Amino acid sequence: xxxxxxxxxxxxxxxxxxxxxxxxxxxxxxxxxxxxxxxxxxxxxxxxxxxxxxxxxxxxxxxxxxxxxxxxxxxxxxxxxxxxxxxxxxxxxxxxxxxxxxxxxxxxxxxxxxxxxxxxxxxxxxxxxxxxxxxxxxxxxxxxxxxxxxxxxxxxxxx
Numbered sequence: 001x002x003x004x005x006x007x008x009x010x011x012x013x014x015x016x017x018x019x020x021x022x023x024x025x026x027x028x029x030x031x032x033x034x035x036x037x038x039x040x041x042x043x044x045x046x047x048x049x050x051x052x053x054x055x056x057x058x059x060x061x062x063x064x065x066x067x068x069x070x071x072x073x074x075x076x077x078x079x080x081x082x083x084x085x086x087x088x089x090x091x092x093x094x095x096x097x098x099x100x101x102x103x104x105x106x107x108x109x110x111x112x113x114x115x116x117x118x119x120x121x122x123x124x125x126x127x128x129x130x131x132x133x134x135x136x137x138x139x140x141x142x143x144x145x146x147x148x149x150x151x152x153x154x155x156x157x158x159x
Contacts, residue, residue, distance in 0.1 A: 003130050006039035006115040013114075019076045019151070022114040025066030025102030027052045030086055030120065030138075035096035039115040042108050043098060048090050048138050051097075055085030055143055060104045069149075076151040084146035088138040094120045097131050116151070 012022055033045030052058045056065035068079045078084060099116040106113075118130030125136075133144060 002119065002128065004035070004039040004117040006113060007111040009039070009114040009116060011112075013153070017114075018071060019153075020069045020071050022101055023099060023116075024068055025063050026100050027058050027065070027067060028086075029098045029100065030088075030094055031096055031098070032092040033095045035117055035119060039098070039117040040109060040111050045095055046090060046092055048092050048094060049086050049088035051084050051086045051146055053085075054083045055087040060102060063102070066102050067149075074153045076149075078146075078149040084149070086133075086138075086144040086146060088140050088142065088144075091138060091140045094133065094136045094138060096120055 009022065013019065028051035029043070030048050030051065031043055031045040032048055036042065036044050050058060051067070052065040053067055054065075058065035067084060068082055069076050070079045096117060096119050101114050103113070105115070119128070120131045120133060120136060121127050121129035122136045123132055123134055131146075138144065
């Protein structure tokens with residue numbers, strides 16, 4: 001699959017909100033299996049783990065553990081010096097990710113919530129992946145450091 005943005009993200013980003021307004025304090029959930037057809041759809045596969053600040057526990061609506069983003073023109077990245085960790089709760093092979101805001105997502109179908117979905121692949125693997133890990137096989141409890149995050153409008157795949 002490819003990078004997908006939700007209807008809620010499109011509506012908000014074209015209106016009163018900037019990327020960091022939508023997603024600061026949110027997290028990235030990592031799932032096994034194929035990505036859903038749209039970011040409006042409920043997640044598919046097994047939730048393997050969550051990328052949070054320093055691997056901290058995260059609760060929707062609370063600032064602790066949430067990710068921070070830095071915007072420069074049409075480009076968004078992680079804040080330099082921040083430590084993003086994926087701490088798998090289950091073992092399995094990763095397939096895709098979903099960035100969610102700091103609000104309650106509910107994990108169901110939504111046309112209002114801001115979400116971004118993307119594919120995950122291993123370093124050196126063929127394919128267009130929006131997230132690249134050293135290994136796509138995760139082991140429960142074994143943390144994986146996320147080196148960098150980059151997003152642009154319009155999306156630039158493969159950077």
